Amino acid sequence: MKTTKEKRLWDGTRILNMIKAFFYKKLFPIDAIVLSFPKSGRTWLRTILAKYLELEYGIPFTLELNDRKIPRNLRIGFTHNLERLKELKGCKKILLFRDPRDVVVSQYHHCKNRSKTFDGQIHEFIRDEEVGIPRIIDFMNRAWEESGSREDCMTITYENLHKDTYSELRAIIGFLGFRIDGEKLKEAIKFSSFDKMQQMERDGKFNNWRLQSSNPKNKNAYKVRNGKIGNFGKELDSKDLEYVNKITMDKINRNLKDKIGLTGLN
Secondary structure: OOOHHHHHHHHHHHHHHHHHHHHHHHHOOOOEEEEEOOOOOHHHHHHHHHHHHHHHHOOOOOOOOOOOOOOOOOOEEEEOOOHHHHHOOOOEEEEEEOOHHHHHHHHHHHHHHHOOOOOOOHHHHHHOOOOOHHHHHHHHHHHHHHHHOOOOEEEEEHHHHHHOHHHHHHHHHHHHOOOOOHHHHHHHHHHOOHHHHHHHHHHOOOOOHHHOOOOOOOHHHOOOOOOOOOOHHHHOOHHHHHHHHHHHHHHOOHHHHHHHOOOOOO
C-alpha cells in the first residue's frame, strides 16, 4: 500500500494532468486523440506517428503532436484520462489496450524506479486498488464499453502492433485521414524500433522529458524498459502469477480479452 507521501504525489500528479488537459483543450484544439492506461505502448506509437509526420509532411520531429505549430487535421493528443473521450466532440479517438498483467509489472517498475512514487514490493503493488491490476482492469473495461457506442473510435492493441506493426500502423494512418506512403511508414517504424528507442534514451538524444532516463545505469528506470509480450510471467512468483491470472480471467471484459488475445487463462 502507498504511504501518505506517495498518495500525495499520486494525487498531485492526477491534479496536474487535469489542469494540463483543460488548458490544452482550450488553447490547442486537436483532430484526434489516443487513449490508453499508462505503460500500454503509447510512447512507441507516438514516436512512429511523429516520425511519419516528419517524413510525409515535413513537420519537425516532436513527440508533442498536439503542438500549435502542427497544422490542423494533423494534431494528435495523447491522454490517460477516460473522461476526455466524453468531452471531445468532432475528434477521432484511438483506444490502445495491452495485457493488464504486462501493464501492471511495467507500471510497478515505472513507479518504483522512474517516478519514485512507490517504495513497496511488487506483490503489494499489483494488489493495490489505486495503482494495481484491479484499477487497470476497471479502466480498460470502462474504455472498452465507451468505445463500443462510438463510431468515431478505433480500438487497437499493443500485441497486434507487435505482431504486424506495418499493417496496424497503415490502418491507423488511414483512420486518421493522413496521406499513406508505405515506404515512409516502413522508415518510421524502423526508426522507432525498441532497440533504437532504448539507445536514444540511453544517449539522451531525444530532446523530450518523456524519453529521458532518470537513472541510465538502471534499466528498470528507462521509459523504454522491456517491451516484450508476456514478460510478466518471468517477473512474478507463483503466488503473484496466480493472482493476476485469476483477476484478469474473472474481471476483464470477455470481448476485450479476445481482442487482446490473452493467454495463460483457464
